[in-house]
Amino acid sequence: MLTSQNTKIKIGSAQSNQRIDKFLAGFCKEKSRAKWQKMIKNGKVLVNEKIIKADYILKEDNEVEILKLTDFSLRSAPLEMTKNKKIKIPNIEIIYENDDVIVIDKPAGILSQTAKSSKASAVSDFFVEYYPKIEEVGKDEQRFGTVHRLDKDTSGIMIVAKNNKSFEFLKDQFKDRKVQKIYTTLVYGTVIPKDGTIDLKIGRSKTKPNMQTVIDTKKKEDIKAREALTLYKTIESFKDHTLLEVQIKTGRMHQIRVHMKALGYPVVGDQKYFFKKYRNIEPKLKRQFLHAGKLKIKLPNGKISVFNSKLPKDLKDFLDKIKD
Numbered sequence: 001m002l003t004s005q006n007t008k009i010k011i012g013s014a015q016s017n018q019r020i021d022k023f024l025a026g027f028c029k030e031k032s033r034a035k036w037q038k039m040i041k042n043g044k045v046l047v048n049e050k051i052i053k054a055d056y057i058l059k060e061d062n063e064v065e066i067l068k069l070t071d072f073s074l075r076s077a078p079l080e081m082t083k084n085k086k087i088k089i090p091n092i093e094i095i096y097e098n099d100d101v102i103v104i105d106k107p108a109g110i111l112s113q114t115a116k117s118s119k120a121s122a123v124s125d126f127f128v129e130y131y132p133k134i135e136e137v138g139k140d141e142q143r144f145g146t147v148h149r150l151d152k153d154t155s156g157i158m159i160v161a162k163n164n165k166s167f168e169f170l171k172d173q174f175k176d177r178k179v180q181k182i183y184t185t186l187v188y189g190t191v192i193p194k195d196g197t198i199d200l201k202i203g204r205s206k207t208k209p210n211m212q213t214v215i216d217t218k219k220k221e222d223i224k225a226r227e228a229l230t231l232y233k234t235i236e237s238f239k240d241h242t243l244l245e246v247q248i249k250t251g252r253m254h255q256i257r258v259h260m261k262a263l264g265y266p267v268v269g270d271q272k273y274f275f276k277k278y279r280n281i282e283p284k285l286k287r288q289f290l291h292a293g294k295l296k297i298k299l300p301n302g303k304i305s306v307f308n309s310k311l312p313k314d315l316k317d318f319l320d321k322i323k324d
Contacts (some may be wrong), residue, residue, distance in 0.1 A: 011062040020047065020064065021054040024207045035135070036064040038148040055272040077146045080160075092126060095157075096307060100300040102127065105309045106158045108287050112149035113252075127160055131248050134160065138167045148251060149169060150180075153269075156292025156309045166300045173297055174251060180296035184235070184311060184317070185258060186289035187265040188278040188309035194234040202252045211272055214262040228252045230259045234235070237320050240281050241268060256290060268318075284319045291315060 009109040015023060021040060026034035037054040039045055046065040047056060058064075072192070076090050096103040104114070104123070111122035125143045137145040140160070145160035147170040149222050161167035172180050200214040203225035215225045236243045242265065260266055261273040269285035296306045313321075 005036040009064040009066075011058050011060060011064060013060050013116055016060045016062075018058055019054065020045070020052060020056045020058055024064075024066075034081055040176070043067075043178075057242070063293055087128055087264075096305075097133070098301070100162055101159055102131065102162060103157065103159045103307050106150055106155055106292075108153050108155040108312065108314070111152050112158065113144070113146055123158065131162060134162060137161055137164055138171075143167070143209065148174055148181075151254065151257075151288070153287040154183075154242055154290045154292060155312050155315075157271070157307050158292070159297065159307070161296060161300075169300045175228050178298065180294070181248050181251070181292065183248070184291045184295040184315075185244050185246055185260070185262050186268045186315075187242050187244060187255060188240060188268060188281065189265045190237055191244065191265050193262075193320075194237075196232060196263075197324075198228075198230040198232070198261055198263055199260060200228060202228040202255060210313070212252070212258045213224040213260060216262065226250070226252055228255050228259065230256060232260075241322055243319070255322050257288065258301075283318065285318050286313075287314070289315055289318065 010219060021033055021036045024036040024045065025031070027034075031039075031086075039158075040052065040054045043051050043065045045052070045056075046067070049063075049064040049065070054199050079123050092107065093105045094102060095105055112120045113124045124146055124321040125280055126131060128144060134145040137143070138147075145162060145167060147159065147167065148163060150156060151159055159170065161170050181208070200216060203220070205211045205213040206220075206223060213220065213223070214221060214228075215221065228268070231247045231249065232244045234242055235245055248255055252258075257267050257270050257273045261270075261275070266274045266278065270288040291309070291311055293309050293311065294306065296304070298304045
């Protein structure tokens with residue numbers, strides 16, 4: 001019933017006085033009511049050219065407009081989100097794709113998955129637009145093919161599954177720690193020893209629920225924690241900073257950022273995990289210096305593949321500044 005063009009519907013008296021999500025589920029039964037609710041939330045359904053909510057009650061003579069599916073694209077030039085004119089979609093580069101997976105070079109400043117606490121668009125939203133079938137992948141977990149995540153302000157390699165068989169295969173690779181994930185990060189201070197291992201459990205902070213903490217004192221022993229293992233080695237040392245290559249053996253939330261702070265060397269630009277004594281060190285960086293530069297993984301087709309991403313321009317420029 002829907003086409004590649006915008007679909008417009010004039011509401012008559014017989015169609016009025018009902019919720020728009022219920023009306024759309026009856027209008028196009030190819031999509032469930034839940035999917036229509038998501039489309040409405042994402043600003044893809046307008047009433048009289050305005051954004052509405054799923055519980056909007058239709059009135060006679062309302063004009064409902066369903067935006068065409070090709071309005072959003074991963075490979076297009078940067079566009080502007082309909083639901084929030086202040087949020088722009090960055091140009092996300094797909095570096096590899098086959099029948100099972102899509103690998104992208106994620107830019108900083110964008111969430112990996114949609115968060116209830118944020119109105120911002122996420123990588124998962126882009127994948128749904130680029131490859132709509134991905135909405136059914138990992139459906140029970142609301143994952144949309146996502147098998148691992150990067151923090152909003154972390155850039156670099158991300159891989160997603162295009163079907164459920166691939167989803168389970170990749171998920172097992174991460175769960176069994178068979179994936180090699182290597183990051184480049186810049187931290188404050190001169191790291192000693194230059195190379196090392198951080199083996200500290202991580203759990204959610206009791207005093208700051210939106211943050212993680214290492215379990216390193218008796219007061220934290222009752223926090224539910226998970227094993228976390230980080231390996232690091234020094235690439236180059238500067239006056240006030242150290243450039244590191246970091247490999248995580250586990251995939252805990254904010255793991256590198258939490259571990260490096262626990263060691264006494266917080267990530268440059270990190271607004272959550274920092275020490276006040278480093279606040280006045282110049283120059284400043286607008287986001288955390290953390291880049292997922294390498295991912296080595298076995299694909300569902302049996303091939304072991306390595307995907308690389310170069311250090312983004314903003315991080316390169318910052319390195320040049322501290323070298324001067």
